[in-house]
Amino acid sequence: MSFAWPGKAPFYSIDLGVGRAKNAAMAKPLLIVAFAPSPNTVRLRDAVVEGARESEIEVNVRSPFDTGPADVLAAGAVILGTTENLGYMSGALKDFFDRSYYACLEETQGLAYALYVRAGHDGTGTCRGVKTITTGLRWRAVHEPLICRGDFVENFAAQCRDLGRLMAAGLEAGIF
Numbered sequence: 291m292s293f294a295w296p297g298k299a300p301f302y303s304i305d306l307g308v309g310r311a312k313n314a315a316m317a318k319p320l321l322i323v324a325f326a327p328s329p330n331t332v333r334l335r336d337a338v339v340e341g342a343r344e345s346e347i348e349v350n351v352r353s354p355f356d357t358g359p360a361d362v363l364a365a366g367a368v369i370l371g372t373t374e375n376l377g378y379m380s381g382a383l384k385d386f387f388d389r390s391y392y393a394c395l396e397e398t399q400g401l402a403y404a405l406y407v408r409a410g411h412d413g414t415g416t417c418r419g420v421k422t423i424t425t426g427l428r429w430r431a432v433h434e435p436l437i438c439r440g441d442f443v444e445n446f447a448a449q450c451r452d453l454g455r456l457m458a459a460g461l462e463a464g465i466f
């Protein structure tokens with residue numbers, strides 16, 4: 291009677307794990323700058339973080355009020371999250387950009403980013419406003435803006451989780 295491992299799966303898995311850990315160790319952190327003023331927006335932010343933490347990438351989650359240029363300069367990619375208020379991004383996210391724009395301008399060109407917006411009924415003004423600023427910064431949108439529009443539904447959280455997962459995976463794989 292002979293005994294054999296079921297294929298090479300155990301060794302293959304170990305190799306993959308070491309490779310991922312190595313990539314993650316070399317990659318810069320994923321910065322998540324999320325304004326979350328309500329239970330629903332906290333859910334969206336937490337879903338993004340949950341998706342991102344499926345990778346081995348370091349994840350830096352901050353309120354826009356607590357984020358500054360140093361966090362951006364250290365980041366390998368950024369996810370921006372905001373509510374739409376009065377047809378524009380939240381004052382919190384705008385404040386972050388106001389404080390960070392010139393300190394980042396020469397240093398972060400090409401930085402990969404993605405945006406999600408929680409909007410009661412629109413979201414387009416926020417996307418336009420963020421696009422104007424990130425175009426000035428020469429950041430690189432690597433995902434279509436995700437607009438969670440209208441009455442809150444469970445699927446918003448799933449979409450946010452996917453966004454976090456995708457951004458972290460891209461960073462971990464060295465795509466960004």
Ligand SMILES: Cc1cc2nc3c(=O)[nH]c(=O)nc-3n(C[C@H](O)[C@H](O)[C@H](O)COP(=O)(O)O)c2cc1C
Binds near residue numbers: 329331374378413442
């Ligand atoms: C002062 C104020 C202004 C708002 N302006 C807009 C707006 O211009 N466009 C929009 O789609 N939603 C608007 N909203 C809705 C918010 O985006 C929404 O309530 C917020 O994202 C929180 O989502 P939640 O109610 O699911 O927690 C506004 C809300 C407030 C309180």
